[in-house]
Amino acid sequence: MxxxxxxxxxxxxxxxxxxxxxxxxxxxxxxxxxxxxxxxxxxxxxxxxxxxxxxxxxxxxxxxxxxxxxxxxxxxxxxxxxxxxxxxxxxxxxxxxxxxxxxxxxxxxxxxxxxxxxxxxxxxxxxxxxxxxxxxxxxxxxxxxxxxxxxxxxxxxxxxxxxxxxxxxxxxxxxxxxxxxxxxxxxxxxxxxxxxxxxxxxxxxxxxxxDFQAARYLVEGVVPPQAGNDHPVTTPTGVMPTRNGYLNLGVAGDGQWRSLCQELGRPELGTDERFATVAARTANRPQVREILEPLFMEDTTESWLDRLEACSVPAGPIYEMDKVFADPQVQHxxxxxxxxxxxxxxxxxxxxxxxxxxxxxxxxxxxxxxxxxxxxxxxxxxxxxxxxxxxxxxxxx
Missing domain, CATH: 3.40.50.10540 (Crotonobetainyl-coa:carnitine coa-transferase; domain 1)
Structure with missing residues (x-):
């Protein structure tokens, strides 16, 4: 206490x-x-x-x-x-x-x-x-x-x-x-x-x-559909499979996208007109995922979290409740x-x-x-x- x-x-x-x-x-x-x-x-x-x-x-x-x-x-x-x-x-x-x-x-x-x-x-x-x-x-x-x-x-x-x-x-x-x-x-x-x-x-x-899902309808007239683990309006923001599990990826801005592409060894994707902006990536969501999933499968969740933190790309683990309370930041x-x-x-x-x-x-x-x-x-x-x-x-x- x-x-x-x-x-x-x-x-x-x-x-x-x-x-x-x-x-x-x-x-x-x-x-x-x-x-x-x-x-x-x-x-x-x-x-x-x-x-x-x-x-x-x-x-x-x-x-x-x-x-x-x-x-x-x-x-x-x-x-x-x-x-x-x-x-x-x-x-x-x-x-x-x-x-x-x-x-x-x-x-x-x-x-x-x-x-x-x-x-x-x-x-x-x-x-x-x-x-x-x-x-x-x-x-x-x-x-x-x-x-x-x-x-x-x-x-x-x-x-x-x-x-x-x-x-x-x-x-x-x-x-x-x-x-x-x-x-x-x-x-x-x-x-x-x-x-x-x-x-x-x-x-x-x-x-x-x-919040923004309700505002999408009130302002734009869009009825939001189910989007699974993907963010409804930005890409790539969602769950990525890794060699030994999954992680949450949160790439919102274009600068973060370019940093991710650099870390993945695919810097050309950062300026590719199909993917260079939030709107373009969202319009081409299936292609983005098709490119990223095999790359993330090459390494473990733990390694990816370290790598992505080092290049300032938002990412995090997906915990069951026992691991939530074992996490050092949660304990802190x-x-x-x-x-x-x-x-x-x-x-x-x-x-x-x-x-x-x-x-x-x-x-x-x-x-x-x-x-x-x-x-x-x-x-x-x-x-x-x-x-x-x-x-x-x-x-x-």
Whole structure:
């Protein structure tokens, strides 16, 4: 575990985490790793029909999503539970939820209800498809958003049929966008003194992540096809076979192309009118690959990486996950952060990828057990031991 700094960037912020599955928890994880007091509110055992959706409590997913947070069990459907939530909201800066859009109104955690309790509150909502519109009430999951947002249609080999990305792109990007929106709202609140409602969706996040592919259609009218491992608009940028495996090649500019041709012992290709420019190479993509593949097969991946680095041609290995974390640059960056778990012992989790030099973030502790800090948090809100016993008897916590 990284050394805990005296003060992290968000140590003055309290966040009520009402989220589940991935997008919302990922948003709150960003805030927690940077010092926010994130209180994960979850239903008491037996109340939530989808309990355990992210796997075992001490499993990899729960530990990675909910590290650095505190846990309070609370039955939001009981009057006593709602009263506790009101006390929490009075002390909070941010509430994050990713229910279906209509559920927040039934639970009384819509923005108008929260604002009536605490005018400075910021509500962040993450939905599948938006807060209103024809799809608003549909259940949303990452792969559905990948398909609807255009990612699956451009992923995979030409003619292969739709292919999902190998990680939860829509979920995780929605979490990052929501966290960004929260930080913007907190910054604006310093001027206005008022909170506001921040919302995004898996669909909006996925379309935004399509970036230049989406812009190709909007500006040029081009519907991007599947391009496999080749870059859609530059060549040669993609996977090259070698004597003992594969490597990623990233030749974008014409200067890089000429450097590559020199290293390959074919300098004349650098000025050949069929290949001399990005547009020409892309128009003649099959011929470029036909020339390059036999040349790359003459040497090993490791040798090519050294050779291409020496001539400033972008290239890299293609790793399975064990090799990712064995790579010296990944180890230098500290992307596997150690943390102590009370039953699993010392484990490693994925480190935060953003570095602040004066108030650095990091994992403060392992994910808590459900309700591990319930009594502590209720005590901070002014509940006595007798009050807490009453709440437990009513199965409100």
């Amino acid at each position: 990284s050394d805990q700094p005296t003060k992290r960037a968000l140590s003055h912020i309290r966040v009520i985490d009402l989220t589940r599955v991935r997008a919302g928890p990922a948003c709150c994880r960003i805030l927690a790793d940077n010092g926010a007091d994130v209180i994960k509110v979850e239903a008491p055992a037996g109340v939530d029909p989808n309990e355990g959706i992210n796997g075992p409590r001490d499993g990899h997913d729960m530990q990675n999503l909910h590290r650095s947070k505190r846990s309070l069990t609370l039955n939001l459907k009981s009057p006593e539970g709602k009263a506790v939530l009101t006390k929490l909201i009075e002390s909070a800066d941010v509430v994050v939820e990713n229910f279906r859009p209509d559920v927040k109104y039934r639970l009384g955690v819509d923005y108008d209800s929260l604002c009536a309790i605490n005018p400075r509150i910021i509500l962040a909502s993450i939905s599948g498809f938006g807060q209103d519109g024809p799809y608003a009430k549909r259940p949303g999951f990452d792969q559905i958003a990948q398909g609807l947002g255009g990612l699956m249609a451009v992923t995979g080999l030409p003619g292969q049929g739709p292919v999902r990305a190998g990680t939860a792109v829509a979920d995780l990007s929605a979490g990052v966008f929501a966290a960004t929106g929260i930080l913007m709202a907190l910054l604006e609140r310093e001027q206005s003194g008022k909170g506001q409602w921040v919302h995004t969706s898996l669909l909006e996040a996925q379309i935004a992540m399509m 960056l500290g992307m596997a952060e150690p943390v102590h778990h009370p039953t699993r012992g010392d484990i490693r989790l994925v480190a935060t990828p953003v570095h602040l030099t004066r108030t650095p973030g990091g994992i403060s502790h392992a994910a808590p057990d459900a309700g591990e800090q319930t009594d502590t948090i209720l005590g901070e809100l002014g509940f006595s031991a007798d009050d807490i016993a009453t709440l437990r008897a009513a199965k409100a916590v």
